[in-house]
Amino acid sequence: MGTRFEELAWRETPIGEISLRRRHDPALDREVYEVKLDDEFLMSSLFPVAEIELARLGLAPLGGEALDVVVGGLGLGYTARTALEDPRVRSLLVVEAIEDVIDWHRRGLLPFAEGLAADPRTRFVRADFFAAVQDGTGFDPDEPGRRFHAVLLDVDHSPRHVLHPGHAPFYTAEGLRRLAEHLHPDGVFALWSNDPPDAAFQRVLTGVFPTSLAHVVRFPNPLQRRESANTVYVARR
Template identity: 50%
Template sequence: MSKMFEELDYAPTPIGAVSLRRRHLLALNTDVFEILLGEEHLMSSLFTASEVALADLGVAALTGENLDVLVGGLGLGYTAQAVLAHETAASLTVVDLLEPVIRWHEEGLVPMGTELVVSPRCRLVQGDFFGLVMSETGFDADRPGRQYDAILIDIDHTPERLLHGGSKSFYTPDGFQALQRFLKPGGVMGIWSDEAPDPAITELLGKAFDEAWAAPVVFENPLQEGREVTQAVYLGRKA
């Protein structure tokens, strides 16, 4: 059996110290990996349904082959892994602000090991996603202005509960318009949310996108039998 608790790494970052922890849950006889920013939980390997749904819903909203996908926020990698499970995804770029999180994947400390690092279709990039949205060149220094079929964002808890203040100006019609410069015609933006769909957020998206909708993601809480959790994926389509 694994150790009951182990801190796999701890490192400072520009927005606070992050840690990667593994603990063994006797009730489920399983190891759980967690990323924390200070004492704030960012992600757990026990709850991944909505991270996977962000990828599945985003890709399902597109047609055609050889899709170029960008994911903002790496975490434990479940959204990125789900994108790569779609054969239509020809390339995947994952942007994350935190160097230690990328390093954990490079060193194989996360549950999926180095799966993302060794994939020829995937590239991990350290950078400020929201800063790059507002930049003139965008997300690819080698191809300024590069456009993607889908840009999927899993960074803040919700568009109203932010990880830090640097993303506040993004969740506005102007911020969404800025992002659309880097979407192909008909391309889709997706946003993960820790809470159930909020009509006000869908309405906000509708002010910037040609089409906007929200999808509830419902799953059972493995720690509380019979209790369901509802989270959300918001989607907006460029004209």
Template identity: 50%
Template sequence: MSLLFEEIDSQNSPLGVISLRKRRMPAFGDRDIFEVKLGDEFLMSSMFVEAEEALSDLGLAAVKADKDLSVVVGGLGLGYTAVASLKDTRIKEQLVVDALDTVIGWHQNEQVPLGKDLNADPRNRYVHGSFFDLATAPATGFDPECAGKKFDAILLDIDHSPTEYLNAANASFYTTENLSLMAEQLKPEGVFAMWSQNLPEPEFEALLGTVFSSVTSHVVPFYNPFQGGESTNSVYVCIKGR
């Protein structure tokens, strides 16, 4: 029988102390719940993964190419977006970019349940680096083994929303200039998709429209047992012009 609470790991990071925890809540069934905290702030929980998976499903559904897709996942988290992405049989390679080597280590060492799935799939590769730095440097780009590579899709789940940031320095990414630099790394008709904890924000949709030929926002509902009802996140899906 699992302990009701266990702190699996806790380490300093450039953003503060980041910790991986596991707990059981008998009222929510016979399962382990994994959580990540940064300082006193909860970043993610395996109880709420529907929108993280929808980020992959909705983003990749908008990709027109029928084979050999190259995909970037920005933000590893607990691995749900990355694993959902690899269910698409069109994918040839996937780079998962994370600024925290601690989080990558949790997966490589299989301290989180989905680490085993990601490690076993030869299409998946971890990239330790700042998504935002790599996104705005198209001459080098996301792949340390192939400068300037173009991708079919970039799936982003790092900040809480386009106006609420995990790190205040990330705010500079959400401009026409820097989104355009990222879009240079997409193939023609490539897709940029992004998760947000909030409902779609019209000002951000308008900003995305200055870079992409098509912008669609999706509201993703999920059951929240703590609130006894439905909660929502959202996913923005953008398509680059030809």
């Protein structure tokens, strides 16, 4: 069974104390990895379905080969790892504000994300995703203004429930227009949200992108013994 509970990593950050924990769930008889910010649970390896679907749904509308993709927010690595499973992906730029989160993957602390850090297509950029959009420099420090075929974002709980007040302007029409400038024509912006589809935010999206859909992703919740759901927004330039 192994250790019942272990804190694998911990760090004080500008947005709070972030920690990576591993515990054995006796009811499910499995190892569970969890990320907490202060007392809030950010993500769990029990519920990876929507993070996986963020990559699948975000890349699905794209045609052609040799896709260049940005993942905003590394976390447990499910979105980035799933993006790499698409053979069309030529390069994956992972933008993560917290160096320790990148280090979890480089140290191999997350067995289900094995291969992500070692894949030659992967490049980690330690940066604030929202600041990169706001100042216009973009996501690649070696090539300011570089455009991408897809940007997949999973940082905040939802457009209304952000981890830091400084993120809120991104979810406005102006913020999304700045993001769209970093996409190729017909490029895709996909966003994970813990909340149900938000009609007001969808109106903002459709004011910036010609097409926008809100996908409800349902999955079993073994802790609550019921079905849960997240939302993945997919907007195309």
